[in-house]
Amino acid sequence: MPKSRSALAIVLAAGEGTRMKSDRPKALHEVAGRSMLANVLSSAVTAGVGRVAVIVGPGRDDVGAEARRSIADADIFVQSERLGTAHAVLAARAAIAEGCDDLLVLFADTPLVTAPTIGALRAALAGGAAVAVLGFWAANPFGYGRLLRDDAGRLVAIREEKDATDEERAVTLCNGGLMAIDGVEALRLLEKIDNKNAKGEFYLTDVVEFARAAGRETRVVIADETEVLGVNDRIQLAQAEALAQTRLRRAAMAGGATMIAPETVFLSADTVIGRDVTIEPHVVIGPGVEIADGAVIHAFSHLEGARVGERASVGPFARLRPGAALAEKAKVGNFVEIKNANVAPGAKVNHLSYIGDADIGANANIGAGTITCNYDGFLKYRTTIGENAFIGSNSSLVAPVTIGQGAYVGSGSVITKDVAPDALAVARGRQMEKAGWAVSFRMAQAAKKAKVE
Ligand code: UD1
Ligand code: CA
Numbered sequence: 041m042p043k044s045r046s047a048l049a050i051v052l053a054a055g056e057g058t059r060m061k062s063d064r065p066k067a068l069h070e071v072a073g074r075s076m077l078a079n080v081l082s083s084a085v086t087a088g089v090g091r092v093a094v095i096v097g098p099g100r101d102d103v104g105a106e107a108r109r110s111i112a113d114a115d116i117f118v119q120s121e122r123l124g125t126a127h128a129v130l131a132a133r134a135a136i137a138e139g140c141d142d143l144l145v146l147f148a149d150t151p152l153v154t155a156p157t158i159g160a161l162r163a164a165l166a167g168g169a170a171v172a173v174l175g176f177w178a179a180n181p182f183g184y185g186r187l188l189r190d191d192a193g194r195l196v197a198i199r200e201e202k203d204a205t206d207e208e209r210a211v212t213l214c215n216g217g218l219m220a221i222d223g224v225e226a227l228r229l230l231e232k233i234d235n236k237n238a239k240g241e242f243y244l245t246d247v248v249e250f251a252r253a254a255g256r257e258t259r260v261v262i263a264d265e266t267e268v269l270g271v272n273d274r275i276q277l278a279q280a281e282a283l284a285q286t287r288l289r290r291a292a293m294a295g296g297a298t299m300i301a302p303e304t305v306f307l308s309a310d311t312v313i314g315r316d317v318t319i320e321p322h323v324v325i326g327p328g329v330e331i332a333d334g335a336v337i338h339a340f341s342h343l344e345g346a347r348v349g350e351r352a353s354v355g356p357f358a359r360l361r362p363g364a365a366l367a368e369k370a371k372v373g374n375f376v377e378i379k380n381a382n383v384a385p386g387a388k389v390n391h392l393s394y395i396g397d398a399d400i401g402a403n404a405n406i407g408a409g410t411i412t413c414n415y416d417g418f419l420k421y422r423t424t425i426g427e428n429a430f431i432g433s434n435s436s437l438v439a440p441v442t443i444g445q446g447a448y449v450g451s452g453s454v455i456t457k458d459v460a461p462d463a464l465a466v467a468r469g470r471q472m473e474k475a476g477w478a479v480s481f482r483m484a485q486a487a488k489k490a491k492v493e
Pocket of ligand 2: 270
């Protein structure tokens with residue numbers, strides 16, 4: 041794509057999504073750990089789109105806010121009445137009037153569109169077309185606009201299902217919905233569109249016929265059906281999720297990660313995975329996770345908002361929550377939860393622990409069952425553990441507290457005060473022993489029992 045061409049993407053997100061049966065607007069339902077809207081915006085940005093306008097329904101500030109979380113300077117326009125796709129696009133009239141080379145129309149409920157495909161639409165405009173439409177061969181064309189071509193195979197019109205003749209309905213080359221329009225001509229073409237059709241809507245698709253009438257070329261860019269999947273209900277949402285997961289797994293493996301059973305590993309759109317990472321079966325990776333080269337994620341682990349350093353090891357059955365940061369060669373083992381905590385190089389938290397709001401120094405060893413008591417019901421407090429410290433099993437560290445470097449904490453301690461470097465702290469009941477006590481106890485009890493019987 042020549043960098044010199046400017047692009048404005050208009051993302052239609054005013055759909056009510058009735059069939060989702062949801063309190064949430066459709067555009068905010070998630071695929072691969074982020075909203076469908078964010079997925080579409082991300083592909084647009086990757087395709088070099090510099091300006092974005094999002095069309096939302098009345099009172100849908102939440103959709104506008106989500107757009108701005110992805111793109112801070114996105115323009116938000118409200119479509120006050122839902123009068124059709126062309127009407128929706130014209131809600132952004134002010135943005136279109138500012139001018140651009142490529143005007144792209146994208147749907148928030150078509151979340152799987154990729155940047156290369158958006159790039160192909162733009163390339164068609166760069167090649168001289170006034171309109172480029174994303175088409176696909178439909179297994180079942182029902183409900184889609186049909187792409188009508190002349191004998192030379194040139195796109196001449198798009199006919200909506202309800203307006204089509206029987207002959208036109210037999211066409212299986214369908215409109216995926218997304219298109220690119222010559223930005224210089226766009227406003228003039230869009231303003232010609234009326235609502236004299238079966239649905240009484242302003243059809244964006246009519247732009248094709250008007251471009252042809254103006255003597256301009258219109259083109260079809262063919263996409264895979266999976267890329268134009270529209271999400272109208274929760275079943276299609278799950279289909280979109282499955283397709284997105286397949287793509288993410290393939291990208292991770294193509295990037296040098298080993299997955300023993302990729303179909304059981306769930307990733308997020310923003311997951312970053314390095315080379316020679318191994319992800320064992322049944323791992324769930326939520327948003328905001330980075331896994332560096334050579335790390336191993338063992339089976340049944342759950343990660344979200346976490347960073348796993350080079351050659352670190354996680355799980356099996358580990359949970360990394362937001363703010364967990366494992367440095368190089370750190371180890372987090374089974375039934376361990378880490379939240380908002382830094383685990384320095386080579387430190388080990390191997391069994392049955394909760395580490396929250398903490399800093400664990402390099403090569404420290406955190407014994408089985410160690411708990412950082414970070415919360416008093418109102419506020420959270422930090423635990424700091426120095427390098428090479430050794431925390432005995434089943435210890436509670438009542439924060440705020442600092443364990444000095446190289447210090448030892450005796451097993452079963454409840455530590456409420458700071459421990460100096462290289463000291464030993466033991467904070468538990470002292471053991472006492474009475475020789476032969478059990479023998480006399482058993483004799484006395486046996487005698488009591490004999491009397492009762
Ligand atoms: C549209 C296309 C059809 C194509 C299909 C692909 C038109 C006229 N038809 O049909 O050729 O095969 O998509 O899925 O464009 N929207 C608004 N405001 C409106 C109307 C729609 O924001 O006033 C949004 C919807 O929320 C949706 C998108 O635009 O995200 C498409 O609208 P929809 O009504 O679903 O169009 P289709 O009838 O499916
Ligand atoms: Ca639709």
